[in-house]
Amino acid sequence: MATKRAQMMEETRAKLIRAAREAFATKGYAAASMDDITADAGLTRGALYHNFGGKQGLLQAVVDQIDAEMVERLIAAQERAPSPWEGLLAEGVTYIEMSLEPEVQRIMLLDGPAVLGDPSQWPNQNACLLRTAQTIQVLIDEGTVKPVDAEAAARLINGAALNAALWIAATDEPRAVLPKAVEAFRQLAAGLLQTER
Amino acid sequence: MATKRAQMMEETRAKLIRAAREAFATKGYAAASMDDITADAGLTRGALYHNFGGKQGLLQAVVDQIDAEMVERLIAAQERAPSPWEGLLAEGVTYIEMSLEPEVQRIMLLDGPAVLGDPSQWPNQNACLLRTAQTIQVLIDEGTVKPVDAEAAARLINGAALNAALWIAATDEPRAVLPKAVEAFRQLAAGLLQTER
DNA sequence: CGCATTGACATACGCCGCGTATGTGCCAGC
DNA sequence: GCTGGCACATACGCGGCGTATGTCAATGCG
Numbered sequence: 001m002a003t004k005r006a007q008m009m010e011e012t013r014a015k016l017i018r019a020a021r022e023a024f025a026t027k028g029y030a031a032a033s034m035d036d037i038t039a040d041a042g043l044t045r046g047a048l049y050h051n052f053g054g055k056q057g058l059l060q061a062v063v064d065q066i067d068a069e070m071v072e073r074l075i076a077a078q079e080r081a082p083s084p085w086e087g088l089l090a091e092g093v094t095y096i097e098m099s100l101e102p103e104v105q106r107i108m109l110l111d112g113p114a115v116l117g118d119p120s121q122w123p124n125q126n127a128c129l130l131r132t133a134q135t136i137q138v139l140i141d142e143g144t145v146k147p148v149d150a151e152a153a154a155r156l157i158n159g160a161a162l163n164a165a166l167w168i169a170a171t172d173e174p175r176a177v178l179p180k181a182v183e184a185f186r187q188l189a190a191g192l193l194q195t196e197r
Numbered sequence: 198m199a200t201k202r203a204q205m206m207e208e209t210r211a212k213l214i215r216a217a218r219e220a221f222a223t224k225g226y227a228a229a230s231m232d233d234i235t236a237d238a239g240l241t242r243g244a245l246y247h248n249f250g251g252k253q254g255l256l257q258a259v260v261d262q263i264d265a266e267m268v269e270r271l272i273a274a275q276e277r278a279p280s281p282w283e284g285l286l287a288e289g290v291t292y293i294e295m296s297l298e299p300e301v302q303r304i305m306l307l308d309g310p311a312v313l314g315d316p317s318q319w320p321n322q323n324a325c326l327l328r329t330a331q332t333i334q335v336l337i338d339e340g341t342v343k344p345v346d347a348e349a350a351a352r353l354i355n356g357a358a359l360n361a362a363l364w365i366a367a368t369d370e371p372r373a374v375l376p377k378a379v380e381a382f383r384q385l386a387a388g389l390l391q392t393e394r
Numbered sequence: 395c396g397c398a399t400t401g402a403c404a405t406a407c408g409c410c411g412c413g414t415a416t417g418t419g420c421c422a423g424c
Numbered sequence: 425g426c427t428g429g430c431a432c433a434t435a436c437g438c439g440g441c442g443t444a445t446g447t448c449a450a451t452g453c454g
Contacts, residue, residue, distance in 0.1 A: 009402070030227060030312075033440060043256025045441085046404045054442075114311035115227075118367040152374070152381035155364045156357035160385070163356025164349070170315035177349070184349035188357070206431070245434045250416060251413075345421095389398085 013051050015041040017065060021056050025103040029111035056115060063112050063122065070098055070108075071127040072172060078135060084145050085193075088135050092161045092185055095128070099165025100174065109162060132158055136192075145192040153192060160188055206254055212238040214262060217255050222300040226256060226308035253312060260309050260319065267295055267305075268324040272385075275332060282341050282390075286334050289358045289382055292325070296331050296362025297371065306359060317352075329355055342389040350389060 019040040019065035033046050034055055041047075052058040065069040081087035098104050113119060119126040133154035139145040145153075164181040168174045216237040220229035231242050231252055238244075249255040274291040278284035295301050310316060316323040330351035336342040342350075361378040365371045 028311075033326070034442095035440075044404050048441080050402060053422075060342055110311045113306045113363075114225075114384070118363045120364055120367050146384055148381045148384055149374075149377040152364075152377045153385070153422085155360050155378070156381050156385050159360025159363075160353035160357040163352050163359065165348075166310075166315050166356075167352045170317050177346075180346040180349045184345045184353050187343055187345050188350070188353050188385050188388045191385045191390075193388075209431080231413095241433050243434075246413080247430090247432060249404075 002084070009051070012041075012043065012047055013061070015046060016043065016051065016058065017061050021066070021103065021107070024059065024107050024111065026063060026106075028106060029055075029115055034058075054087075059107075059111070059115055060122070062107060063116065066104065066108055067122075067127050070095075071131050073098060074131050076127060084139055084142065085137070088132075088139060088157075089186060089189060091132060091135060091183055092157060092189060095158060095161040096165045096168070096178075096181065098187065099162060100169055100178075105165065105169055109166065129158060130153055139192075143194060146194055148192065157189060160185060179196050207249070209238075209240065210258070210290055213240065213245055213248065214258050217259050218263070218300065218304070220266060221256065221259060221308065223303075225303060226312055231255075256308070256310055256312055259320070260313065261303055263301065264319075264324050267292075267301070268328050270295060271325060271328050276344075280355065281332070281336055281339065285329075285354075286335060286383060286386060288329060288332060289354055289380055289386060290372075292355060292358040292380065293362045293365070293375075293382065296359060297366055297375075299366075300363065302377050303367055306363065326355060336389075340391060343391055345389065354386060357382060 016037065019037045020032070023037050034048055037058075038044050038048050048054075048058060053062055074091050074094055077090045078087035081090040099109060116122060119129065124197070133141040133150045136145065136153050136157075140147055140150060164185060168177050168181055171177050213235065216234045217229070220234050220237070231245055234255075235245050245251075245255060248259055271288050271291055274287045275284035278287040296306060313319060325353050326344065330347045333342065333350050333354075334347040337344055337347060361382060365374050365378055368374050
């Protein structure tokens with residue numbers, strides 16, 4: 001077994017991450033105090049510094065966790081689709097929908113990049129992005145989409161979806177503009193398709 | 198003439214905004230202290246609070262100023278293009294290029310949204326976005342692009358350009374990936390075109 | 395099985411930065 | 425020229441972060 005101390009430590013980390021997710025999502029990174037977070041977790045700032053090195057480290061851990069969950073949902077969405085191309089669209093739509101969740105939006109799309117820098121520089125290398133790039137590469141190889149740079153296309157696709165989500169979330173009637181955004185997204189994405197269809 | 202006091206006040210605001218632009222761009226919003234900013238401007242925090250109400254107000258003023266400059270450059274780029282469609286592409290490319298500037302990136306793309314919330318909610322209503330939406334609407338009216346929602350398309354286009362820029366800026370050789378990004382952007386944007394071309 | 399060591403976490407302290415309340419000098423109007 | 429008000433400076437308190445130090449328990453070794 002993984003020596004008692006190690007599993008206690010994992011438990012501690014998990015409690016801190018859980019409390020931090022809650023606080024960062026509701027109050028934002030800057031407004032969330034480490035004292036509050038650690039108190040919620042039934043600990044003190046000492047544990048936080050010991051496990052994560054500081055506030056940024058904690059945010060990084062939270063980001064990594066959410067990123068992992070997101071990529072799992074992306075994969076699920078893509079696998080449910082009837083074709084690889086529909087899979088890419090499904091990923092995009094799923095990304096938009098996930099970005100509507102306050103937690104994702106606040107932590108992954110706003111505070112994350114602002115505090116930790118560009119997502120492509122994150123230690124985890126932003127699994128969501130990698131996933132999309134892989135999917136596009138498959139489509140290029142099978143001749144469905146034009147031979148563009150896969151990473152570039154993934155970036156733009158994700159960026160488009162991201163901003164669509166931010167826009168939707170900021171409007172008064174999110175459910176009214178969502179279909180408009182999805183439609184525009186599909187049109188844009190179609191630009192990647194081979195012309196001789 | 199605009200009564201001496203009023204123009205002194207404008208001068209004060211200008212000096213503060215100038216110093217804040219510098220500080221926010223280089224150190225980031227959170228790390229930039231109001232004491233440093235006001236000292237650079239040859240003033241104190243009293244002036245800052247009087248004129249802008251606080252740190253956020255100052256950031257808002259900086260954002261508004263940069264946004265105005267950006268939209269001016271976008272218009273110039275669009276007017277230089279041979280056709281409205283090329284104008285839209287030129288706007289996108291210009292947007293990408295502007296987003297490569299550290300000042301724009303840090304203030305407009307990272308800290309701005311994180312601190313002030315989504316750009317579409319800003320008092321100025323983000324002139325860049327409005328501009329793109331107008332351009333797209335013209336293209337829809339003249340039948341060049343499909344009848345999608347102009348605002349939605351503008352959001353996605355800008356979002357794609359934005360993420361392309363963040364990506365480029367984060368890489369080691371920005372000048373190498375820029376053309377790849379631009380190419381992918383043009384392909385994506387082509388998805389908006391009427392199919393019967 | 396007892397002791398030393400190390401590691402996980404708590405406690406304590408100082409500094410910095412923001413916001414506000416209060417003070418001061420200087421321009422406008424009568 | 426005197427007064428009121430405004431633009432800005434000064435002074436103060438509070439909260440939050442980071443670090444240095446302390447404490448207790450678990451591990452490893454004889």
